[in-house]
Amino acid sequence: MPPLISYDNGIAIEGLEFPLDASRTADFAYVSHAHFDHARKHGRILATAETALLYRQRFPNVPTRVLPLGRPVKFGDATVELFSSGHMLGAAQILVEIKKTRIVYTGDFKVYSNLTCPPMETRRCDILIMESTYGDPSYSFPPQNEVYTRIIGFVKRVLADRNIPVLIGYAMGKSQEAVMLLQQHGFAVCVDTPISKMNQLYRAAGVKLQSTSHYLHTSLENKVVVVSPQTMRQDEFRQLKRKKSLFLSGWSAGVKKGFTVGADAGLPLSDHADYTQLLSYIQECNPRKIYTLHGEARFAELLCDLGYDAEYLTKGFRSDQVKASVTASRESSMSLPAANDSTIGQNYELF
Numbered sequence: 001m002p003p004l005i006s007y008d009n010g011i012a013i014e015g016l017e018f019p020l021d022a023s024r025t026a027d028f029a030y031v032s033h034a035h036f037d038h039a040r041k042h043g044r045i046l047a048t049a050e051t052a053l054l055y056r057q058r059f060p061n062v063p064t065r066v067l068p069l070g071r072p073v074k075f076g077d078a079t080v081e082l083f084s085s086g087h088m089l090g091a092a093q094i095l096v097e098i099k100k101t102r103i104v105y106t107g108d109f110k111v112y113s114n115l116t117c118p119p120m121e122t123r124r125c126d127i128l129i130m131e132s133t134y135g136d137p138s139y140s141f142p143p144q145n146e147v148y149t150r151i152i153g154f155v156k157r158v159l160a161d162r163n164i165p166v167l168i169g170y171a172m173g174k175s176q177e178a179v180m181l182l183q184q185h186g187f188a189v190c191v192d193t194p195i196s197k198m199n200q201l202y203r204a205a206g207v208k209l210q211s212t213s214h215y216l217h218t219s220l221e222n223k224v225v226v227v228s229p230q231t232m233r234q235d236e237f238r239q240l241k242r243k244k245s246l247f248l249s250g251w252s253a254g255v256k257k258g259f260t261v262g263a264d265a266g267l268p269l270s271d272h273a274d275y276t277q278l279l280s281y282i283q284e285c286n287p288r289k290i291y292t293l294h295g296e297a298r299f300a301e302l303l304c305d306l307g308y309d310a311e312y313l314t315k316g317f318r319s320d321q322v323k324a325s326v327t328a329s330r331e332s333s334m335s336l337p338a339a340n341d342s343t344i345g346q347n348y349e350l351f
């Protein structure tokens, strides 16, 4: 019998002494990466050194057990290994081997390479617990180099028109990739306060990001501004003249094409896998059982249609209980963050 898996305060695996990405305070928990919806305050955490660095900015007094990537460690009867998820600096997947069963929990993951962290890896496993943020066929991202080219093309066009190019991305992760891309193409960059703080932490972790001024405290002549979505609501930003903005997020592809949080345009530079990449990822892991979360039930249904044994996790789930009727959940459909920016930074990460 495989170990019992349950989903309430994060993922719990029978025999493993800590939950994975617990959503409420736990004595000891594994934190897959530092985005706020995965990194809650706990008594003690297990994480990579980079995630611990970012996590301690919010919770400075939480003791951390640091585990490097690719180094299996025993926890009681379980062997645990962290390996890169490519999602952002420090982000890791976890392989738990217990009761002769290999279980992978992905956290958030990105298949395309990321300019600020090691590339995603895969591990063969028996049970795969995976995110499915873009688990709908309408989410198909162009090749990432094409997205990079289009971002740089946008910046050049706006500068040629003597306007101010503004890239909008989530303050932790996405913005650092945007800054890195811009500096690789020789552009000077200025940012808002949340991104500046994150840039400093990335530099402290060894990521070679250029130093950046605050966009309100420097000449914007021939510079590119990178801000987080929250800054778009601020009066100082709104009053900035001659700006042309580009929202960088996977949400700008898919069923709600043009979802831009009020920016002039959007491009799908994402920190996640698109639908096809989710499927190829599964093929590489070759699991006999798949649990999905962080997305909609529809992805698990699509997997079942493709012949996989897949189930969407809802709170209160236990693997020893009878599988819920698929028919009932087929009513669900993709729900996206509303264009109304009241959801920004609250219920959704904007990638």
Ligand SMILES: [Zn+2]
Pocket: 033, 035, 038, 087, 108, 349
């Ligand atoms: Zn994340």
